[in-house]
Amino acid sequence: MLTEQEKLDSLTRLGIELSQINDLDILMERVLTRARQFANADAGSIYIRQDDRLHFAYSQNDTLQKKLPKGEKLIFSTFKIPIDTKSVAGYVAATGKPLNLDDVYRLEATLPYSFSKQFDEAAGYKTQSVLTIPLENSGRAILGILQIINAQDAEGTIVSFRPQDERVMYHFASVAAVALERAQMTRALILRMIRMAEMRDPRETGPHVNRVAGFAVEIYEQWALKHHVDPKTIDKTRDVLRMAAMLHDVGKVATSDLILKKPARLSIDEYEVMKQHTIQGARLFMQQQSDFDEAAGIVALNHHERWDGQGYPGHVDFRTGNPLKEYMGADGRARGKQGREIPLFGRIVALADVFDALSNKRSYKDAWDEKHIRAQIEQNAGSHFDPELVEIFFSRYEMLRSIQKRYAEENLTLS
Numbered sequence: 414m415l416t417e418q419e420k421l422d423s424l425t426r427l428g429i430e431l432s433q434i435n436d437l438d439i440l441m442e443r444v445l446t447r448a449r450q451f452a453n454a455d456a457g458s459i460y461i462r463q464d465d466r467l468h469f470a471y472s473q474n475d476t477l478q479k480k481l482p483k484g485e486k487l488i489f490s491t492f493k494i495p496i497d498t499k500s501v502a503g504y505v506a507a508t509g510k511p512l513n514l515d516d517v518y519r520l521e522a523t524l525p526y527s528f529s530k531q532f533d534e535a536a537g538y539k540t541q542s543v544l545t546i547p548l549e550n551s552g553r554a555i556l557g558i559l560q561i562i563n564a565q566d567a568e569g570t571i572v573s574f575r576p577q578d579e580r581v582m583y584h585f586a587s588v589a590a591v592a593l594e595r596a597q598m599t600r601a602l603i604l605r606m607i608r609m610a611e612m613r614d615p616r617e618t619g620p621h622v623n624r625v626a627g628f629a630v631e632i633y634e635q636w637a638l639k640h641h642v643d644p645k646t647i648d649k650t651r652d653v654l655r656m657a658a659m660l661h662d663v664g665k666v667a668t669s670d671l672i673l674k675k676p677a678r679l680s681i682d683e684y685e686v687m688k689q690h691t692i693q694g695a696r697l698f699m700q701q702q703s704d705f706d707e708a709a710g711i712v713a714l715n716h717h718e719r720w721d722g723q724g725y726p727g728h729v730d731f732r733t734g735n736p737l738k739e740y741m742g743a744d745g746r747a748r749g750k751q752g753r754e755i756p757l758f759g760r761i762v763a764l765a766d767v768f769d770a771l772s773n774k775r776s777y778k779d780a781w782d783e784k785h786i787r788a789q790i791e792q793n794a795g796s797h798f799d800p801e802l803v804e805i806f807f808s809r810y811e812m813l814r815s816i817q818k819r820y821a822e823e824n825l826t827l828s
């Protein structure tokens with residue numbers, strides 16, 4: 414337990430500490446840790462608003478954590494609750510008012526909200542005192558809530574949260590809200606960028622990017638399950654990959670219409686220009702402000718590499734487009750990335766992109782029939798494509814076809 418002096422010190426340092434963290438996840442975990450430390454709370458969660466629901470996004474629980482072997486992480490299932498006055502979290506999000514409850518198992522029946530025992534029952538935990546604070550942006554819109562659970566006295570007995578805890582939690586909530594808003598603005602900016610790329614070539618690009626993103630996420634999820642990636646990481650990665658996959662060809666905004674819309678095969682020189690879209694795309698995300706930027710840069714740069722090393726642009730410095738010294742071949746060109754040298758997201762989007770390109774008409778080619786597409790992909794396992802991903806592709810083929818149908822029409826909305 415911190416002394417009052419230590420608490421004061423930690424509060425003064427907090428602003429500086431948190432302003433140096435760019436990653437949203439790390440920041441939220443830190444906010445929760447510090448908020449709990451301050452109020453000596455056993456557990457806590459941050460819920461983030463998505464449309465009309467609260468998404469249970471970050472959670473910590475010392476009691477449950479102590480039951481695990483050292484180093485192992487708690488796995489909280491992700492769930493969503495409606496923003497209405499029926500639940501504690503929902504009430505705070507719906508009204509913007511904080512709630513400081515002494516014992517959620519003894520709530521008066523006249524209150525609009527009640528406590529859901531589901532989590533306690535599933536986790537083998539006993540929630541008692543709960544302090545819930547809204548996360549509001551500067552315009553007072555609700556972005557989510559911060560909740561801390563089971564304040565403890567020096568003996569470890571559960572006690573109520575104090576009024577001063579409430580005031581300090583508002584400080585933590587405002588730090589979290591600023592970070593959240595920044596991340597959400599990044600996301601909005603990315604969505605605008607995708608629309609801009611679609612405007613360039615609306616007939617092909619809109620549905621194409623939606624389908625490629627859908628395929629990529631489906632393939633990733635199966636890969637991740639097979640590789641025992643934890644559910645929370647899968648959940649988060651799906652989002653990041655979906656955006657990044659939608660932007661795989663965003664570098665084509667730098668390609669001239671003469672080449673981009675040529676209704677025939679490209680000449681060798683034209684194809685060389687076209688290949689630059691990988692590097693152009695990567696450059697757009699060079700500063701790597703967030704997970705999204707990083708993933709989008711990786712996908713743009715690597716989606717035309719081939720498993721057998723015959724793809725492009727290969728081992729280049731994407732800032733200049735020049736081959737990396739260690740990887741320059743005798744012909745002065747960059748050696749293609751090969752096998753697992755190609756980042757997973759690049760390997761996934763390569764397969765998703767070709768599947769979609771073959772399935773649809775382009776200005777330069779007709780759509781292929783299903784039998785030929787399947788044969789092409791099967792034959793290219795281990796040459797163009799990661800064989801493990803091709804296996805996943807065929808095991809989820811019906812699902813991919815349904816995604817294809819869902820995004821068959823033009824001008825689809827982003828989701």
Ligand code: C2E
Pocket residue numbers: 672673674675676677678679687717766767768770771775776777778
């Ligand atoms: P895209 O149309 O989205 O195609 C993506 C990838 O799908 C291609 O990458 C290629 O690997 C595969 N693909 C597409 N059509 C065919 C096909 O008929 N046969 C086979 N075997 N594979 C196919 P690639 O070749 O690196 O092309 C990248 C982008 O360059 C294409 O994206 C397209 O925008 C453009 N492009 C490629 N070839 C031509 C062409 O002959 N004429 C025009 N106008 N554009 C082309």
Ligand code: SIN
Pocket residue numbers: 435436437701702703704707
């Ligand atoms: C992060 O999420 O901030 C780390 C990834 C990056 O920005 O490069």
Ligand code: SIN
Pocket residue numbers: 435436437438595596597599702703704705
């Ligand atoms: C995220 O990591 O999900 C949000 C992107 C950001 O950090 O800006």
Ligand code: SIN
Pocket residue numbers: 753755756757758
């Ligand atoms: C990753 O988990 O992103 C790398 C694993 C792989 O490339 O196969």
Ligand code: FE
Pocket residue numbers: 661662690716717
């Ligand atoms: Fe491409």
Ligand code: FE
Pocket residue numbers: 661662766
């Ligand atoms: Fe493409």
